[in-house]
Amino acid sequence: MNLEPIGVLRSSAVFLGALPRQPQAGEGVVELVPGRHLDHAVHDLPGFSRIWLIWWFHRSKGEWRPKVLPPRSRCGRKGVLATRSPHRPNPLGISAVPLLRVEGLRLWIGAHDLVDGTPILDIKPYLPRYDSFPNEREGWLAQVEAGSWQVELGPVVQGLELAERVRAILAEDPLPHRARRIHAMPDGRLRLGIGFWRFFYRIEGARVLVESALFKGLKVD
Numbered sequence: 424m425n426l427e428p429i430g431v432l433r434s435s436a437v438f439l440g441a442l443p444r445q446p447q448a449g450e451g452v453v454e455l456v457p458g459r460h461l462d463h464a465v466h467d468l469p470g471f472s473r474i475w476l477i478w479w480f481h482r483s484k485g486e487w488r489p490k491v492l493p494p495r496s497r498c499g500r501k502g503v504l505a506t507r508s509p510h511r512p513n514p515l516g517i518s519a520v521p522l523l524r525v526e527g528l529r530l531w532i533g534a535h536d537l538v539d540g541t542p543i544l545d546i547k548p549y550l551p552r553y554d555s556f557p558n559e560r561e562g563w564l565a566q567v568e569a570g571s572w573q574v575e576l577g578p579v580v581q582g583l584e585l586a587e588r589v590r591a592i593l594a595e596d597p598l599p600h601r602a603r604r605i606h607a608m609p610d611g612r613l614r615l616g617i618g619f620w621r622f623f624y625r626i627e628g629a630r631v632l633v634e635s636a637l638f639k640g641l642k643v644d
């Protein structure tokens with residue numbers, strides 16, 4: 424089998440931790456490679472409002488494991504093929520993303536979950552009549568209930584670009600979880616890690632109070 428990228432995703436999302444786990448935020452551009460007549464290959468695509476991107480998890484490091492601990496799992500490891508983990512036998516990602524416009528070799532897309540530089544292997548139109556099955560069973564994910572946590576960001580954290588990402592992660596579940604990079608600290612606070620950032624918070628009943636942040640070990644004021 425020979426696979427060659429047909430393009431690359433360009434966006435402002437340069438670090439993995441800031442991305443949603445499924446297409447939910449931001450905009451980006453798929454830049455198709457020149458010299459392969461791909462500008463002709465995308466003719467008729469603008470008639471579709473959503474497309475599938477099939478892509479390579481090029482930033483996944485190390486060996487894949489048969490069982491992984493997904494961020495949303497509340498009861499241990501899951502077979503990797505029953506997850507959307509980036510660490511899989513063949514690190515292929517699929518994302519159904521809004522297609523905003525096409526200009527020559529550039530495809531502008533809406534909410535996505537790909538980091539800048541991701542190789543794009545294929546593009547197909549999303550066909551709601553064949554690709555959408557909202558009533559199917561969701562396996563272990565069905566056990567994951569949306570928490571009723573009320574996240575309150577302190578003034579320092581509110582001003583940060585990552586604020587809404589912090590809110591989304593903690594609203595889902597602020598309790599310690601290794602794969603979600605949430606640790607209980609000896610002083611009773613909890614710490615969330617996202618890239619080089621560390622966020623410190625307390626839980627009071629259903630309230631999650633995010634008080635301070637460090638970036639590369641330095642306090643953010």
Ligand SMILES: C[S@@+](CC[C@H](N)C(=O)[O-])C[C@H]1O[C@@H](n2cnc3c(N)ncnc32)[C@H](O)[C@@H]1O
Pocket residue numbers: 439440442443444445446479480481482483507508509515516517518536537538540541542
């Ligand atoms: C859980 S995966 C799901 C991807 C895709 N929607 C799927 O279901 O196959 C999404 C996460 O993959 C990570 N990611 C995005 N682009 C990546 C890349 N090029 N290499 C490795 N990880 C990536 C980001 O952390 C993002 O939040």
